Amino acid sequence: MKAGLRENIAGLRPIRGLLTAVTVSRSAVMLFPFYGVYLATDRHELTVGTIGLIVGMFGIGSLVGDFASGALAARMPEKRVAIVGFLGVAATVLAISVSTELWTLVALTAIWGFCYELVNPIAYTMVSRAMPEEHRRFAFAAVRLAINAGMGIGPLIAGILFKVNPELLPWGTAIGYLASAFILARARIVSISQPDDEDTSATVGDDGAPARHGLRFWTFAAATTPIHFAYALPTTVGSVYVIHTLDQPAGWVSAIFAVNSFMVITVEIALNHAMLGLSRRSTLLIGYACATAGFVFMGFAPAATWLLLAATAVWTLGEMIIYPVMPDHISAISPNRLKARNMGFYTAHYNLGVVFAPLVFLPLLDELGAVASWSLVGGLLLAGLLTTAVISNSTRTWGVDRPRQVPALVEA
Incomplete structure (x- = not known):
């Protein structure tokens, strides 16, 4: 008998900690939406062109993070890779808040993008391992809901913090990502036994x-x-x-x-x-x-x-x-x-x-x-x-x- 919506939502329990961590982390994406104006406000020596270069390095780092995620997951547990990504974002944005040198900012922004994007494929992989095949699609929809809900909250909080003091944005991001790492570290996400495609x-x-x-x-x-x-x-x-x-x-x-x-x-x-x-x-x-x-x-x-x-x-x-x-x-x-x-x-x-x-x-x-x-x-x-x-x-x-x-x- 097909499960009802309430039962399917209850069945997300194996990945509840992951969903919470994803929601909190996306709600903490406060610095990036205002990154260009943050640099222009706080680093007066930077030109518009150099700010564009710095911000663009986030995308380069993200692409490298996507390609590197599989290699890292082959060397350490996937959950640990995600936690490293969360902690990496927290550390990097705090380093950005005290950096003034152009090439330091370029490198730190690329590392930030790398750590930020590292979490995404790992989260999908953890879902694919923790949920049975017949319920995976619903679980992936839940992950998207967590992402979108967080991305709606983060810029709203960021706008308030920016009006108070732009220097609060890196701290808000760092605190949110540290909380996400703690939540995921405490979460118990068990991989179920699934046959490889060869077997099926x-x-x-x-x-x-x-x-x-x-x-x-x-x-x-x-x-x-x-x-x-x-x-x-x-x-x-x-x-x-x-x-x-x-x-x-x-x-x-x-x-x-x-x-x-x-x-x-x-x-x-x-x-x-x-x-x-x-x-x-x-x-x-x-x-x-x-x-x-x-x-x-x-x-x-x-x-x-x-x-x-x-x-x-x-x-x-x-x-x-x-x-x-x-x-x-x-x-x-x-x-x-x-x-x-x-x-x-x-x-x-x-x-x-x-x-x-x-x-x-x-x-x-x-x-x-x-x-x-x-x-x-x-x-x-x-x-x-x-x-x-x-x-x-x-x-x-x-x-x-x-x-x-x-x-x-x-x-x-």
Whole structure:
């Protein structure tokens, strides 16, 4: 019998400490949203160009952290890697608060980004090890809720602290991350025994499956590249599109993020609970279709600005479906020894989208206009949808994936 929503929420008990630590840490992301203005206010000798260089190093460090997470997890327990990441952020932001030399700030910001991003793939890996397969997707949705709730709280607190005294921002961040490290250190997160993909594949006659782990992962990564590109656009170019291209007030930018945040916080858990009986293939294709429609609709905003909010609601629906099922699928196709590495590559894949999406899209927007540019994004997503539909029809490139009835959870 399928578990009810309340039972599924109760079943998150094995990762309750991790969810709490993630929420607290994201609520402590206070310095970064104000980092540029913090440097400009406190380091008068820095030019705008050098501040841009310093802030940009955070992204470089984040990418390195994604790629390094698997190697670190192979040498120490994953929980310890996450704790090191939390402590690293706390130590680094305090060091930044007393540093004045340019290259010291550059190096410290890169280390900060490294430690910050190190936690993300490790958290996903811990979920994949602690939760049974039939409940993983719901657990990943819970992690996203923890992240988004924290990211809503952090900038709000940061704005208050900045008005009082900008020097409080590093201390607020450090205290929050120290608390997160303490919470995670005290948490008891037990990895359940899960067979590697070799074992599950063998039971359905998928001979030679061990040689196909790499093929499945990289094929999936290629098929989902359009997702990472498209979903990087609202945060990186949304304000430019609304204010510069549409010549609308900044309030519309705030409205887009408000609609997105409200839906994610209030709907995502229930939506993923309702879709637990669907296969990963069906879930991803539905999400892909919502994303395609939503981003195409973004291009019609010049005709009616309110379409921005309607489009946001549609692509947010896709986001809430897609982003829990992607790490769920990666968990399913990755043998135990490669879970942390593949989760690191997955989060790096997303961050690469953040880096390259605005570089490609803004020139297109300037040259082609709104309708054509967003239609190209929709076409790219449609190509990804069709590619996913093709590769998911073969166990060689997709693995074993069938609809399932989710049993009631037993509380730990």
